[in-house]
Amino acid sequence: MEIRLQKYLSDCGVASRRKSEEIILSGRVKVNDEVVDILGSKVIIGVDVIKVNDVVVKKDEKKVYIMLHKPEGYVTTVKDQFERPTVMDLIKDVDERIYPVGRLDYETSGLLLLTNDGELTFKLTHPKHEVSKTYIAQVIGLPTKEELDNFKEGLFIDGYKTSKAEVNIIKKMERMTTLKITIIEGKNRQVRKMCEAIGHKVGNLKRVATGKLELGDLTRGEYRYLTEKEIEYLMKI
Numbered sequence: 594m595e596i597r598l599q600k601y602l603s604d605c606g607v608a609s610r611r612k613s614e615e616i617i618l619s620g621r622v623k624v625n626d627e628v629v630d631i632l633g634s635k636v637i638i639g640v641d642v643i644k645v646n647d648v649v650v651k652k653d654e655k656k657v658y659i660m661l662h663k664p665e666g667y668v669t670t671v672k673d674q675f676e677r678p679t680v681m682d683l684i685k686d687v688d689e690r691i692y693p694v695g696r697l698d699y700e701t702s703g704l705l706l707l708t709n710d711g712e713l714t715f716k717l718t719h720p721k722h723e724v725s726k727t728y729i730a731q732v733i734g735l736p737t738k739e740e741l742d743n744f745k746e747g748l749f750i751d752g753y754k755t756s757k758a759e760v761n762i763i764k765k766m767e768r769m770t771t772l773k774i775t776i777i778e779g780k781n782r783q784v785r786k787m788c789e790a791i792g793h794k795v796g797n798l799k800r801v802a803t804g805k806l807e808l809g810d811l812t813r814g815e816y817r818y819l820t821e822k823e824i825e826y827l828m829k830i
């Protein structure tokens with residue numbers, strides 16, 4: 594988008610429109626390292642580099658918060674070294690430079706947040722904040738009550754003891770059991786490792802909630818912007 598230089602400066606909060614005109618006329622503004630001291634010049638947002646007193650001036654990007662239903666077979670990174678599909682391939686029509694909050698394994702599906710809000714990402718991924726994550730896991734066999742009690746007490750995996758987790762049986766099938774598991778940590782492949790530690794390998798794993806945010810009926814590969822209420826909730830965590 595092309596706009597007048599003085600409007601660009603005032604939009605970026607450098608000064609009022611009138612004052613920005615004075616700054617331009619004083620020769621303190623450069624566009625792509627060339628001094629521009631005439632009024633009426635236009636600049637292209639996101640392409641031209643604008644400096645005032647040799648300091649780059651940028652407009653704050655609007656903060657966006659997106660919930661994606663990540664399908665299996667996508668990596669949770671912006672770029673993959675093995676050229677596998679990434680979750681970013683699923684996001685269309687979003688101009689802001691967003692990135693995933695935390696990660697889900699390649700073969701795990703479900704709720705993944707994406708944002709350009711670094712502070713929120715830090716908060717949600719920092720162990721101190723203990724934001725719960727709820728998963729639906731299909732495991733092989735039927736875990737006993739004693740086996741599941743281990744989840745509540747903490748399990749040893751990779752040489753550390755997991756925090757208490759909640760677990761409930763949702764459905765029993767002939768060879769598989771569907772479990773609902775809520776953890777407050779996010780160690781590498783934690784749910785899979787916890788289930789393996791009690792002797793029940795995970796077939797399918799899907800994250801259905803992060804804190805109070807629920808995946809709901811978003812279909813695989815679909816995404817939506819968070820509502821004001823959901824954003825407010827995240828800010829309060």
Ligand code: URA
Binds near residue numbers: 699701783784786798
């Ligand atoms: N636990 C896992 O094992 N995998 C995930 O992707 C998330 C939690």
